[in-house]
Amino acid sequence: MISPLLRVVGLTHNFGGLRALEQVTFSVPEGAVFGLIGPNGAGKTTLFNCVTGVFPPSRGDIWLAEVPLTGLPPHAVAALGISRTSQNLRPWRDMTVLENVLVGCHLLGSCGLLGSALRLPACRREERRLRELALQCLERVHLADHAHDLVGELPLGGQRMVELTRALAANPRLLMLDEPAAGLHTRETQDLGDLIASLREQGLTVFLIEHDMSLVMSVCDRVAVLDHGELIAEGTPREVQADRRVLEAYLGGAAE
Amino acid sequence: MSRGWGLVLFAVAALAFGLLVRGPYYLNIAVFICIHGLVALGLGLLMGGAGQISLGHAGFYGLGAYASAILTTRWGVNPWLAMGLGALATGLVAALVGMPTLRLRGHYLAMGTLGLGAIIQIVFNQADQITEGPSGITAIPYLSIAGLPLSTDHRFFFLVWPLLLGAMLLGGNLLDSRLGRALRALGENEGAAAAAGVDVPRAKLAVFVLSAVFASVAGSLYAHYLTYVSPSPFGFAFSIQLLVMVILGGEKSLWGPLVGAGVLTVLHQVLAGAAHQFPFFDGLETVAYGVILVLFLIFRPQGLAAPLRKPVSTSPPGPFPGAEREPVPQASSPAAEIAALPSDGSEPAAPGVKP
CATH class of the missing domain: 3.40.50.300 (P-loop containing nucleotide triphosphate hydrolases)
Structure with a gap:
């Protein structure tokens, strides 16, 4: 069992x-x-x-x-x-494909308000690492070419895929x-x-x-x-x- | 990056203005644009970033101004230190109001801050043993740098614009960061952001406190610039003006609030001048703000400085997962599992149970 x-x-x-x-x-x-x-x-x-x-x-x-x-x-x-997608929890349409996946990576980072605003070295490193991870995820689903497109401009199937990629990004x-x-x-x-x-x-x-x-x-x-x-x-x-x-x-x- | 160049351009323009313009009238307006711009920038981060509205930002602005005024005139605290202490205190007040209201979905923060703003102004008026009541506090010392008091419009302008630039840099960094993305995500859909692991109340609280601190610092600058504070500029009317600045300029853009602050500050001067000459113009200002607000909300809700479209990817309009209508070459690699290919006119799915 x-x-x-x-x-x-x-x-x-x-x-x-x-x-x-x-x-x-x-x-x-x-x-x-x-x-x-x-x-x-x-x-x-x-x-x-x-x-x-x-x-x-x-x-x-x-x-x-x-x-x-x-x-x-x-x-x-x-x-x-636990990652989830939903019919109602749509991807963020005003954000790019990459940014959507980066939100999915939220839990893999830890930078807060001050570190982010001041761009402390630790936060810059973290940002680079998250970006790399997100791009890898997008490459795996063949969406890397669309990384900088706004999600709202994608057709439904593409949006669905972004959402799925976002959910998977958190491991x-x-x-x-x-x-x-x-x-x-x-x-x-x-x-x-x-x-x-x-x-x-x-x-x-x-x-x-x-x-x-x-x-x-x-x-x-x-x-x-x-x-x-x-x-x-x-x-x-x-x-x-x-x-x-x-x-x-x-x-x-x-x-x- | 375009944002970086924008800031450089702003710095060059401000520097040129400061070097070329000598008339105190224009410098005075420019100083106020920067001070208002700082408050509006913070409010813009809250509104555009987290999708929350504060109707009491004039109160935070006032807290900063009064903290500076009281600490420096009564206890002889160094003005810079007073500015810092004021920001700290204002941040704490914001946290106290934000903690309960930001746990709830919807515009409870707007109501909470509306009340707070009213209370703050009442305190300014009534606690006359500390605040001198409606007559206000006079003889606030100037800020000084290396022994040079910033006592002229000209000198003060060279303090406020770099400060504003720095604040914009911080705000821009924030929006592009992990927390900034989380904020934009929750502004669009709180449930989805929480499902992605964003601690929604905490993220909203962080940006709310930051925006109150910006307002407080701007208030301190106000106090040390005019060397006089009274309760009237820190009331509900100014909170609404700030709201108009942000909406007019565009809450989604970093530049929007500054543009809005510029337009409204100049408009205020013009209308005040008109009211001086034609008494029936008196009170027209409020009407003008209302009209502007309504017109913008209807015709240009994204504001004057709508965010520039992110460059659309330069890649050829190639195969697209789920692209509808466009015929796209079939993927043959096993990896095509995900890069799902679009409709190719195949037969409808085998009939399944479709409840």
Whole structure:
């Protein structure tokens, strides 16, 4: 049994009287690609937000390896090694591609207000190091030629890639992707799948929400299914696909 | 770098102005442009950098002025030291106000500073045992350098413009740094910045305190230049003027606030002169600021000194991940995994479950 990297135990979240998540328990094994699927409004993004500290869960616990995440603010969760992208957390459109990736490198530096304003030698060195790192990341994804373009001027696929590169720049232990394929073409989606597979080969654990089933089925080792805030199935893609409750959730109970 | 050349150009222009212009009237205006420019620069870093608004910057400006005035006239503190102590105290006050308000998303800082600015001015007026009340503090000593008192407009101008230049250098460095990028990132999207590991409240607090310190130093310069302070210039009206300067010049650009300070300071002189000749012009100034603010917000929200577009990459418009429409050569290397290639007219994806 591979040790779990992310463990979610009895996670419950209410928005006022609305129950968004109800006693959700699962774990993401280290080194796996773990998919989270479910109909719209099932609570997938809420779950991501609870894990990354955007809002503290009403009840339940979350661990990254042995470190409890529950109640930590987002930047502290990021500092522990969780990077995420999201449909709503868009890249910074008024900044260049390079600057976006440099923000992703934020946690790899430490220069503060005075050091930066005075351009102390230590900060200049750090800046050079971060710039080199960011450029390397961009080269790896063939975006180096566009390093100085404003992100807002890129097409959607390019922006998505910048966001992904930004998330990877921090060297995370766990990469969380919220619908990375939304709005991509077939071909881009295939390339995204290849990328995720290659990240897995490098040992990165990936946790993704995705609606594109062909992508989920091709890249995920395990899949969990949320419906109305409850975990209704978890297993290999094949197991989940054959699960009766999953079919019912998607097809409105008319599955035969 | 273009910013570096801009600063050199500014230095040359200021030097030439200082050497050629002798009339105290113009030098006086130039000194005030620099002093206002310093306050506006700090406010611009806060507004353009962190996307936060302060409605009490005149208060920080006043704190610096009164700290210098009180420390030098009552306790005979050296003016330079008084300037430093004033900046320290103002920074502390800003931190106290910023800590609770900057934890919240939205414009709570604006409300907090609005209140603070009002309180500060009330204290200036009422605590007359220390501040001399509405009549103000007189006989503030001049700053001096190596025994030379900066008692003329001319000498003082040669103090303020290099100081302003230095502050712009600091501000420019900051914007291009790790913290500056974090600030710009959170100004555009706090959630995304936090997800990238930026401690959002702390970053906002840092730039807010810095901007209050800039205002305080400018206030000290004011006090030692005029050698007289009274509560009236440090009220809400001036906070609004500062806001207009930043918006008029452009909050996203380092030069914007200075340009705005220049325009508004000159405009103030013109309108004050007009009001002197035609009494019905009195009070028109406030109306003019309101009109300027509205017009700029509607027609040119980026301000007069909109940031120059970063040079678009000189690389050929080559293959682009996700470029839509443009047909692009197919990548054949295995590395093409990421440099995803754009639509090539392939068939739609195999139908998946699309909830």
